[in-house]
Each structure stands twice: as structure tokens, then as C-alpha cells.
Amino acid sequence: MTNGVDQSRRRLLGLAAGTAVLSACVKSPLPAARVAIIGGGFAGVTCAKYLRRFAPTIDISLITPESEYFTCPFSNTVLAGISRLEDLRQSYQALRDIHGIKVVHDRVLAVEAVERRLRLAGGSTLAYDKAVVAPGIDFDFAAVEGLTAENSPRMPHAWKAGAQTAQLSEHIRAMKQGGTIAISVPPAPFRCPPGPYERASLIAWYLQQHNPGAKVLILDGNDSFSKQGLFTAAWQHLFPGMIEWIPISQDGAVRRVDTGRTVLYTEIGEHAVDVANVIPPQRAAALARDSGLTDASGWCPVDPETFASTLADDVYVLGDAAKVNPMPKSASAANSHGKQCAIAIAAALTGQNKPPVSLHNTCYSLVTPAYGISVSAIYRMDNGALASVAGAGGTSPADAAEDFRRQEADYARGWYASICADSFG
Amino acid sequence: MAVFSNAQALDEATALAVNCFTCHGPEGTSPGEIPSLQGKRAAYLLEKLRGFKSDSLPNTVMHRIVTGYDNSQLEAIAHLLGTTP
Numbered sequence: 001m002t003n004g005v006d007q008s009r010r011r012l013l014g015l016a017a018g019t020a021v022l023s024a025c026v027k028s029p030l031p032a033a034r035v036a037i038i039g040g041g042f043a044g045v046t047c048a049k050y051l052r053r054f055a056p057t058i059d060i061s062l063i064t065p066e067s068e069y070f071t072c073p074f075s076n077t078v079l080a081g082i083s084r085l086e087d088l089r090q091s092y093q094a095l096r097d098i099h100g101i102k103v104v105h106d107r108v109l110a111v112e113a114v115e116r117r118l119r120l121a122g123g124s125t126l127a128y129d130k131a132v133v134a135p136g137i138d139f140d141f142a143a144v145e146g147l148t149a150e151n152s153p154r155m156p157h158a159w160k161a162g163a164q165t166a167q168l169s170e171h172i173r174a175m176k177q178g179g180t181i182a183i184s185v186p187p188a189p190f191r192c193p194p195g196p197y198e199r200a201s202l203i204a205w206y207l208q209q210h211n212p213g214a215k216v217l218i219l220d221g222n223d224s225f226s227k228q229g230l231f232t233a234a235w236q237h238l239f240p241g242m243i244e245w246i247p248i249s250q251d252g253a254v255r256r257v258d259t260g261r262t263v264l265y266t267e268i269g270e271h272a273v274d275v276a277n278v279i280p281p282q283r284a285a286a287l288a289r290d291s292g293l294t295d296a297s298g299w300c301p302v303d304p305e306t307f308a309s310t311l312a313d314d315v316y317v318l319g320d321a322a323k324v325n326p327m328p329k330s331a332s333a334a335n336s337h338g339k340q341c342a343i344a345i346a347a348a349l350t351g352q353n354k355p356p357v358s359l360h361n362t363c364y365s366l367v368t369p370a371y372g373i374s375v376s377a378i379y380r381m382d383n384g385a386l387a388s389v390a391g392a393g394g395t396s397p398a399d400a401a402e403d404f405r406r407q408e409a410d411y412a413r414g415w416y417a418s419i420c421a422d423s424f425g
Numbered sequence: 426m427a428v429f430s431n432a433q434a435l436d437e438a439t440a441l442a443v444n445c446f447t448c449h450g451p452e453g454t455s456p457g458e459i460p461s462l463q464g465k466r467a468a469y470l471l472e473k474l475r476g477f478k479s480d481s482l483p484n485t486v487m488h489r490i491v492t493g494y495d496n497s498q499l500e501a502i503a504h505l506l507g508t509t510p
Contacts, residue, residue: 050443054435332447339443347435355437360444360493362486374486378493392493396485408485410458411448417457418450425451 032059033349036118036126038108038287039134040064042071042331043319045095046338046423047132052099054346061102061126062095063118069424070161072192073331074416079158079169080202082369088161090424108135111291113312130345133293133300133309134319134334135285136160137191140298143281144184145256145265154259155184155276159191171275172203178213179274182264184254186281187221189299191320191329194226194375196279198365201231204239205368217271218245219264221253221281226328227365227373227395234367254278284321291315299323304379304386305357306344307337316341324359326388327379332415333361335423357381364412372408438501441494445506453506467507474499 035051035058037044048062070088077083095101107121111131118126139157141147147155156164156171172181181203185196200216207214224247225231235243246252246266256265257278264271264278283289283298293300293309300317301310304324309315318341319334327333336359347354359379364372377393379386396408445462449455453462462470476482477491478499491499 335447336444340440343435343440343443350435352435355435355440358437358440358444360447360490362448362490376486376489378490389493392491393489404485411485414455414458415448418446418448418455418459421454421456422446422451 034059036128037132043134043334050342063104065107075161080206137282139280151259155278181275182273184278185220201367307341371405372412438505470507471503
């Protein structure tokens with residue numbers, strides 16, 4: 001590992017400092033350090049963009065199979081008809097054209113950490129000095145009996161924005177009058193902890209206008225949820241009798257599905273519904289598992305000070321795939337990971353001291369387009385472990401007035417515009 | 426903006442200040458409903474941050490965020506992001 005860092009540092013300094021001093025005595029400058037970033041979501045693109053700022057001369061590649069990206073944040077507004085799928089689309093153009101990142105559209109099969117290279121599906125390999133792995137999540141379809149990747153569109157998870165967002169949206173619109181939509185929530189940890197409950201809210205808001213008498217049933221693999229007090233108070237106030245929540249302790253966890261008849265089976269119960277949104281249990285994406293970056297939990301352990309993998313040298317893991325307790329798996333957290341990891345890598349490559357890691361998470365949820373709620377936390381190292389700063393953060397007040405909720409709904413839209421610009425712009 | 430005009434400064438102020446851009450937009454330039462930080466004087470930003478911390482200024486989320494930082498950190502953030510008079 002030490003050799004790797006030294007070599008990387010020489011590469012960087014060879015180009016960065018070479019002009020003044022070394023050019024006189026070194027005929028051909030050493031190539032710049034190479035950082036390969038895997039994954040085109042919020043964590044990967046933010047890391048790429050900020051790394052360019054902190055280390056202007058290094059060689060940065062971002063590898064993602066997709067030519068464009070649809071954000072999970074705000075995808076619930078598509079289900080409610082507030083925005084179109086198109087509105088969620090992000091491109092890699094700014095990364096490539098403004099920030100000088102090499103964007104490679106290929107699939108990484110494995111990170112070969114010992115050889116410090118990536119194996120790509122296209123058949124080639126890509127050598128690196130530092131690899132950043134931000135591949136996001138995979139669904140464990142097999143954890144729900146009867147559910148497969150192939151039949152999942154019949155009960156769309158819509159938990160990666162794109163085709164399934166459109167499918168679930170169509171199912172909701174086509175539902176018979178007075179029907180029931182079930183949302184099956186997997187056991188934690190999963191991407192976007194408040195997401196299922198924001199989804200229930202916005203679907204109820206849509207149904208209230210277009211399908212009065214219809215209901216939303218939340219079948220939960222957990223006994224509590226993010227912003228629970230705020231959500232349940234809002235539901236009673238805005239959608240009385242429309243949303244029913246069944247926690248795991250009351251037989252809410254879905255164990256088996258019949259995608260043909262749209263039936264969800266719990267331990268002892270069964271729920272025949274009209275539309276099913278089954279969000280499967282989650283784990284780090286296959287790439288992370290295949291590259292030996294996961295532990296028994298199915299997620300990637302990292303040193304939160306730098307995001308360096310604790311299982312492989314010169315590899316960093318960010319975003320939803322990483323285990324960065326107590327941070328939630330969110331776009332806001334991923335954006336924060338990307339920046340702090342960029343600082344850590346730039347410091348390592350240039351031999352500078354790294355400032356202490358400073359992480360944050362601020363997530364908004366819309367209950368309706370005019371009713372927003374938020375949760376926030378600040379994180380720093382405390383006795384060798386990441387901790388949220390005591391006394392800071394927390395959720396919106398329980399007793400806020402209507403204009404406070406309206407302002408937070410405006411800020412939710414502002415947050416979305418800002419984080420997309422900060423990460424992809 | 427100051428933070429990136431000396432882009433390679435890997436100091437604590439930078440590590441703290443980049444957090445602001447998630448909600449306030451790249452380099453503090455907000456494209457939407459959240460107030461922009463760009464072009465604000467350092468003294469003005471610090472006055473706001475202190476006001477949020479003491480909860481003497483009206484706010485939704487800023488009190489919850491700002492209480493996560495000590496006074497010297499808030500000064501460093503304001504100094505880095507703000508313009509000098």
C-alpha cells in the first residue's frame with residue numbers, strides 16, 4: 001500500500017510540480033496519478049467533480065454503464081403526477097466537458113485491488129492508483145418468495161428511478177376506483193429511509209383527487225420509521241382513513257408474493273390488493289460483493305475518516321453501498337461522502353495533511369406539494385467512530401404552522417435543484 | 426468564490442464549507458428556492474449563522490444544522506464563503 005501511495009504521489013508531482021523544477025532534469029514527466037471512479041450516481045459524480053477541484057492535474061475516469069441518470073430523489077413526485085420522469089434526467093456532459101473527467105460507458109466486472117486495475121465488461125482493463133467504488137445497491141429479490149428480477153415489473157419496486165417508476169405510475173393511474181395500493185417496505189437498512197412514507201403520502205394526495213375512496217396500505221418489515229411522528233400526524237390531518245401502516249410486530253412484513261394475482265403474504269396473513277409496490281431487501285451492488293469489498297452484513301465497511309475500504313488497499317467505497325453508520329443511505333449523504341473522499345484522496349496523492357472529516361445529511365420529504373418536512377444531522381469523528389453531533393440535527397418541529405410546512409416544501413424543491421447542480425452540474 | 430479561487434487548500438474550512446453547497450448550490454449559487462450565498466459579505470454570513478445558532482433569526486432547518494458546529498468553525502465557514510468588505 002505504501003508503495004502505491006508513493007508511486008501515485010510521484011506521478012502527480014511529476015506533472016504538477018514538474019514544470020518549474022523537474023523539467024530541467026527529467027526528460028519525460030511521469031504520468032499523472034490515475035483515479036478510477038465506479039458509479040454514476042450522486043456519490044460517484046460528486047467525488048469526481050470535487051476531486052478535480054482539489055487535484056487539478058490528476059487523471060480522473062468515471063465508469064458507468066448508463067449514458068444518463070434518473071435521480072431517485074423526487075421520483076415519488078412522478079408517481080403523484082407532479083413531475084415527469086424526464087424531469088429527473090441528469091447527464092454526464094458537465095462532468096466531461098467542464099470538469100475534464102473521462103466518462104467511460106462500460107460495466108465494471110471487478111475491482112482487482114492487488115493488481116490495481118478494473119476489469120471491464122467490454123473486455124479491457126483499466127489501471128488505477130486509487131479506485132472509488134460507488135455502485136449503489138442491488139435488490140435481493142430471492143428474499144421474497146415468488147419475486148424475481150423478471151416478474152418484479154408486475155409489482156414494481158420503483159426504487160431505482162427509471163422504467164419501474166413509469167410502470168408503477170401507470171399501475172396507479174389504471175387502478176379501479178376505490179382500490180388498494182400496497183407498499184411493501186424491506187427491513188432496514190435500505191436506500192432512502194423516509195422514501196416509502198413520502199411515497200405513501202404523495203400517492204394518497206394523488207388518489208384524493210383522482211380516486212377518492214382508494215387506500216394505501218403500508219406493509220412494513222420494520223417497527224418504526226424515519227420522521228414517523230411527522231408523517232403520521234400529517235396523514236391523520238390530510239388523508240384521514242386513507243393510509244394504513246402495519247409494522248412487522250403486527251405481521252406487516254411481506255414474505256411471499258403472487259405476482260399473477262397481486263397477493264402479498266405475510267407470516268400469517270394475506271393481502272389481495274389492486275396495485276403492489278414491492279421494494280425488495282437491499283445490499284451493496286454485485287460489483288462490491290464480487291470484488292471482496294463487503295462484509296457479512298452485505299455492505300462495504302470503510303474508515304469514515306477517508307472512506308477507504310477496510311478490506312482492500314487503495315480502494316474507497318462511497319454512497320449507498322458503504323456502511324457509514326450512523327448516516328442514512330441518501331443522496332445527501334452520498335454527496336457529502338463524495339466531497340470528503342475527494343479531500344482524502346487529494347491529500348493522500350499530494351502528501352498534504354487531511355483536515356478532519358465533516359459530513360452532513362439533510363433530507364426533505366414532501367407530504368403534499370405544499371407540505372414539506374425535513375431531517376438533518378451533522379457528523380464527525382468521536383473516539384475513533386463516526387457520530388452525529390449531539391444537540392444538532394433532528395426533524396422539523398411537530399407543532400409547526402402551515403406556512404412553515406409550505407416553506408419546507410419550497411425548500412425541498414430548492415434542495416433538489418441545488419443537489420443536482422452541485423453533483424451533476 | 427473564495428473557496429475555489431484557492432482550490433487546493435485542503436484545510437478544515439474547506440472540508441466544512443463544501444457541505445453548504447449540497448443545499449445552497451455549487452459554490453453557494455442556488456438555482457432554486459434556497460437562498461444563495463454568493464456575493465454575500467463574510468460579516469453578513471457570520472451574523473446569519475450566529476442568529477440561526479441562537480435561534481434568534483427565523484428559520485426552518487438552519488438552527489438544527491448550525492448547532493452542529495462550534496463558533497470558530499462558523500467563523501471559518503463565513504470567512505471562506507463570504508466576500509471581504
